[in-house]
Amino acid sequence: MKVGFVGLGVMGRGMASQLLKAGHEVWLWNRSPRAIEALVAEGAHAATDPLKLLAEVEVVHSMLANDQAVRQVLLTPPVLEALRGKVHVNHATISIELVRELVKAHVAHQATYVAAPVFGRPDVAAAGRLNMLAAGPAEAVAKVRPLLEVMSAKVWPMGDLPERAHITKIAGNLMLASAIGSMAEASALTRAYGVSAADFLDVMTRTLFAAPAYQGYGKMIAEEHYQPAGFAMALGYKDVGLGLAAASAEQVPMPIAGVLRDALLEAMAAGDGELDWAALAKVAAARAHLQQRGKA
Amino acid sequence: MKVGFVGLGVMGRGMASQLLKAGHEVWLWNRSPRAIEALVAEGAHAATDPLKLLAEVEVVHSMLANDQAVRQVLLTPPVLEALRGKVHVNHATISIELVRELVKAHVAHQATYVAAPVFGRPDVAAAGRLNMLAAGPAEAVAKVRPLLEVMSAKVWPMGDLPERAHITKIAGNLMLASAIGSMAEASALTRAYGVSAADFLDVMTRTLFAAPAYQGYGKMIAEEHYQPAGFAMALGYKDVGLGLAAASAEQVPMPIAGVLRDALLEAMAAGDGELDWAALAKVAAARAHLQQRGKA
Amino acid sequence: MKVGFVGLGVMGRGMASQLLKAGHEVWLWNRSPRAIEALVAEGAHAATDPLKLLAEVEVVHSMLANDQAVRQVLLTPPVLEALRGKVHVNHATISIELVRELVKAHVAHQATYVAAPVFGRPDVAAAGRLNMLAAGPAEAVAKVRPLLEVMSAKVWPMGDLPERAHITKIAGNLMLASAIGSMAEASALTRAYGVSAADFLDVMTRTLFAAPAYQGYGKMIAEEHYQPAGFAMALGYKDVGLGLAAASAEQVPMPIAGVLRDALLEAMAAGDGELDWAALAKVAAARAHLQQRGKA
Amino acid sequence: MKVGFVGLGVMGRGMASQLLKAGHEVWLWNRSPRAIEALVAEGAHAATDPLKLLAEVEVVHSMLANDQAVRQVLLTPPVLEALRGKVHVNHATISIELVRELVKAHVAHQATYVAAPVFGRPDVAAAGRLNMLAAGPAEAVAKVRPLLEVMSAKVWPMGDLPERAHITKIAGNLMLASAIGSMAEASALTRAYGVSAADFLDVMTRTLFAAPAYQGYGKMIAEEHYQPAGFAMALGYKDVGLGLAAASAEQVPMPIAGVLRDALLEAMAAGDGELDWAALAKVAAARAHLQQRGKA
Structure with a gap:
């Protein structure tokens, strides 16, 4: 053809x-x-x-x-x-x-x-x-x-209806952002107790979360390796924004998406817009001041 | 022995x-x-x-x-x-x-x-x-x-150190709660656009999220089948509370956990404390008033 | 002239x-x-x-x-x-x-x-x-x-610079929304303990919060009197949206505004878009299922 | 006597x-x-x-x-x-x-x-x-x-009932925390657009928010003067915690309180637990990286 x-x-x-x-x-x-x-x-x-x-x-x-x-x-x-x-x-x-x-x-x-x-x-x-x-x-x-x-x-x-494929993609990206945000937050917690992100995510991504999304992003978080970006923070922000706009148009409250929006904005304000959005883990760690406190 | x-x-x-x-x-x-x-x-x-x-x-x-x-x-x-x-x-x-x-x-x-x-x-x-x-x-x-x-x-x-095993378990349960909350929120969005939770989660849990946690809870959400509870809302609330208490003791902000706490409380206020915590999807749908608006 | x-x-x-x-x-x-x-x-x-x-x-x-x-x-x-x-x-x-x-x-x-x-x-x-x-x-x-x-x-x-007057107005409206949201949330708590919104807000708006914004909206919340709207929920949603858009353009995380956005959306999903935005108190009470539980 | x-x-x-x-x-x-x-x-x-x-x-x-x-x-x-x-x-x-x-x-x-x-x-x-x-x-x-x-x-x-006086006090303190958090967030926004916290809060606290709570804390935020603390961050965290515990016991979702909890934790993680809780404005500014970006 x-x-x-x-x-x-x-x-x-x-x-x-x-x-x-x-x-x-x-x-x-x-x-x-x-x-x-x-x-x-x-x-x-x-x-x-x-x-x-x-x-x-x-x-x-x-x-x-x-x-x-x-x-x-x-x-x-x-x-x-x-x-x-x-x-x-x-x-x-x-x-x-x-x-x-x-x-x-x-x-x-x-x-x-x-x-x-x-x-x-x-x-x-x-x-x-x-x-x-x-x-x-x-x-x-x-x-x-x-x-x-x-x-x-x-x-x-x-x-x-074309919009049904598009909303599925947008909602799927929100799930990806949530998965990253969730690993970011949970590993900030374990790090505060001396369990490295690598050790924690190794367990999780080989058991309950043995799925491509978690394994790919989990590896980046474990290695704190965010460049070159496969999918940049700024693109993630764009896509979470598409989700929030779609939610707004049909009146669907999305509090987790709202939390992710703020974390992505914080990364961009820090000058990290070009990092892979797995660097949401950097935002979570920064909020807990883990590095300054000598946490794993 | x-x-x-x-x-x-x-x-x-x-x-x-x-x-x-x-x-x-x-x-x-x-x-x-x-x-x-x-x-x-x-x-x-x-x-x-x-x-x-x-x-x-x-x-x-x-x-x-x-x-x-x-x-x-x-x-x-x-x-x-x-x-x-x-x-x-x-x-x-x-x-x-x-x-x-x-x-x-x-x-x-x-x-x-x-x-x-x-x-x-x-x-x-x-x-x-x-x-x-x-x-x-x-x-x-x-x-x-x-x-x-x-x-x-x-x-x-x-x-x-024993607490390292315990914090890993607690953080893992926060990841589970986040996974459920994320499916709840994302499928409320797709439903508002006419894509059922079943259709949406079928795609997601057979691709990027092909992991036991998502497949098990995703099935319950797709079927709106929350009883008998494998893990009740009230237990989920307890575990998210353990996470927030641990976060507090070591000063780790956890905004996604905070969002989940409120959704679990809302479920319990609604009298759904005995349902499986997959019923977080019911909370997300209620907030968007999907049923009253005739959404999928 | x-x-x-x-x-x-x-x-x-x-x-x-x-x-x-x-x-x-x-x-x-x-x-x-x-x-x-x-x-x-x-x-x-x-x-x-x-x-x-x-x-x-x-x-x-x-x-x-x-x-x-x-x-x-x-x-x-x-x-x-x-x-x-x-x-x-x-x-x-x-x-x-x-x-x-x-x-x-x-x-x-x-x-x-x-x-x-x-x-x-x-x-x-x-x-x-x-x-x-x-x-x-x-x-x-x-x-x-x-x-x-x-x-x-x-x-x-x-x-x-004209935009400085406009951002001041937009930020002021976010403060108004926060004030209403805060009264809504705090009075849902007191009501759960048997203290009516009227009794609670009477103390607060005659002491620490003796200001026009609190007294006007506090009265509406105390009386659950949201019609006719002086400023409708849908307009409030528009203005919070202007705030979030402005925050986005300059990378300012605003988590309270995000919470308010979701509450306003929830009100609109419930069909309350024409009520005064003081009816955020209705959202807070609904989430806690106060009425069904016979709370003040 | x-x-x-x-x-x-x-x-x-x-x-x-x-x-x-x-x-x-x-x-x-x-x-x-x-x-x-x-x-x-x-x-x-x-x-x-x-x-x-x-x-x-x-x-x-x-x-x-x-x-x-x-x-x-x-x-x-x-x-x-x-x-x-x-x-x-x-x-x-x-x-x-x-x-x-x-x-x-x-x-x-x-x-x-x-x-x-x-x-x-x-x-x-x-x-x-x-x-x-x-x-x-x-x-x-x-x-x-x-x-x-x-x-x-x-x-x-x-x-x-004694608990009714106590819950009123606790809810009142949540309103205070919200007022501070709201000024913190809104003035971070105006600062990103070149309007100083002092100029912004001067307008607000002499008009709609002409109340003791806003004027006292607004002045501290405008002057970035957080020591000696009249009411320290760590005490504020304790009181917001009392609010969240009371909310939990009676199943009242309180998302704004949850946001404030995280901001207070972030301040304490940064080593600012001894500052007055008006320093929530410091947290909001840090998240937006205002100083590094040369914002007012």
Whole structure:
């Protein structure tokens, strides 16, 4: 199939490379063209702007950084016009408010919006082992499903309404933030009693919490190794903010998310916005002044 | 070995039965004697009071309900006297403050205190598959280790200081409470958008959160099935309280634990103290008035 | 002076009436013209649209409901063009983000933006007894100061930068919300022990907390009298949201504000968005299930 | 009247001096006798132990530091025996749990317990201008009321049940902590925007918050002047703890109190336990890293 991919950051590149390997004719556009050089060397086609890309393909994937990028690149009259009759698969984590605007704009232009947000860090994307949620009109989902599957360990159908896939992704990220925040807080406690984060989290992540989320972040906390960031504090703050905004729109109190928001803000105020969000453990330790008190 | 076991609630019975199966001569005492009838039928000996039990054994295990029970049954001058020269293995989750008192009292009576708190619900105890932390003087731990192993999937050594095993257990329970609270809050959000807790948690607990803690409690939340309680709300409140007290004693701010405390109190105020603490999901849904608003 | 006033809600009407009484020639525009009939009967002039109003006056006041109204009515190219050379005094509580946009747009059109947010409920506005903050270019503030004074018990100069007056207003409203939330929580506690909110708050608001904010809201809580709303829950939620957004933009953790956010959301989820925000006391009582337990 | 006073800290000394000035025969006992020298020089009598004091008087006041001191000094069999037939007026802020024990013990010994906790700092006590709550059996309260009045600006009757006066005091202190916490948080926000705490709190404490609690603590925050402490962080932590314990016993969620608990712990972890609890503003500023970022 002739497939487009817009937004070739570190996630997008891994995903697009799987489409290419699967034998599709892949057209790429990225704001900074350098990001696509390697893929072009492997056989992808470079488009000079999104409109030219849309002229070539019947399905376009996007993995843009945030709401603002989606608005600038895709939510413009000419792009919407160029999407007419095509399927747009959005993999990015964006606000529910923007999802609703996008769905309306696609309908108004006889284009089809499929939500396909993903769980997985860049190495997982590069390996084609993402967990991918999928929601949208059944016929469109069926059409793009083979494309989704080449990028994924598993595709999780979430029904007809795109926002249901997006809210699932947003809620899942809140669970991730909570898991990190919980390890941060609990290991600050054990450290105050002389049990290192490494010893504590070793027990926990090999027993009750023997799950990828805990093992990956638990290792970073145990080693106090927060750079380079797989997922930066500032991105975590953005995603917790998407959760709180979605909660607000439907009146759902979320006190744990509120606590995480403050811890993320505190990290950014400390100048740690570029660290991996596992560094929430640094915030918990700082609040307890563990280092100054000579605690493990 | 001649081994005693004091406190034969649903956890203690499962643990003592493993000692019995392993061929030890097991002496039992429980406030209500009915609890030990089945074990006696299988070959255990019944003691009419703790002192008589201590006269028979060289190692005594205890699994009493809370601080108050430990104080009443064990922290008395005659019992401490009877412990002289013996090893006491405490499996219960008690306050750090009481642990410190117990250690002092044991030392003063030439008795040895070994901390061996456990992770696992009653069915796990009955199967001899607990995860057991162990801390205390090395020689004593070495002596009782074979006893610990017959009750456990794995024994995790935590060093010489008993309180380190206890704080690890307490911090671990805070992580469990956080995991439940996080699923509660996140699934309230997805439900407000039409994604059921079952659908949402199915994705999460089969991917990033594919761990026993999440799968067990996630199932209860998905099915809204909170009775009979494996671990009641009121016990969860007690354990979060132990965490907050330990945090207070060493000046460790724990905002997520504070949020959980309030949610547990709210459940108890609602008369739900006897439900499993997975019913934190009921609190999150009530705060968002999901049912009244016809949300999934 | 020829003065305009845009946005004649219940606050704006009281304020404009003071300008009129002081002898100024007052031009009015409001989306719904009925709101200005009484003032026109007292001598004010009605403009059929904001542009016509701006053609008549040298200073224009605005008191619009929220960011969206300000964007629609004032932040448009023709209105900005019509503001050239004039002073715009904004009394409304709006986001810092919008303040910054407004200031830039005014500068770009050689118009002057003066921030003059107010403390005081409608009856205080009608009596010309507001507390009014004022910030903007010194010359412009000096020019409009006589106008501000006729509406105010006191004008509080806050310097040259308009956002400083706005952040002061926003932070003040967070203090109000905290005061209400604190009375709500503390009186839920006393009620659980048989001391009514009335008895408790009577002591507090006549001693340590003998201040208008506590006495006014304390009375509403004591009487459980939340309608008609002087300031509705939904407006409170909006203002706490402005505070959290401002905190986010400058990385200031605000955990009390986060707690208030959740309580306000819970009230709105319960269908109480139209009650006065003093009904935070209803949320605190509901969480403790006081009524079901027969507490005072 | 022959009156005893036990516990002559800085509050107790001021209170006892008023009894003396009013012409009563005042007997004193304090653990450290130096604290009573000045009062003895003014005519008070020194007792060498609490039992000798009780032998002389018909009413005894106590103002001991905390639960532990009350237990050690008063809740002993000989002292309870010596209280038989007498009235004990307790001015201290203690736990509701201990209040209930004291009431039972007094009843068992035909002694009468009157609760008379106070609002006011040491200078207010020395001036005889406290606000004093009073609860207990009506006859006893009537008998001691003249004594209470010489120490107070006003005596607030709270009925027959002593715990109602105590819970009112505890809830009042939570309101004070919230007021400080709210000023701390709100002024951290304004400072991030260039409005000093002094400028911000000047507006607030002269308008909506023109009350003693806000003006006193607001001044300390504005001046960042936290020593010597009128009421130390560690005492504030104790009192918030009494509030949370009372809330727990009657299942009342108190999220704002939980936030304050963490901030107080953070201050103590930082080594600031001896500062006045107005230094909660220091915690809020530290979390936002205002100083490092050069904010006002």
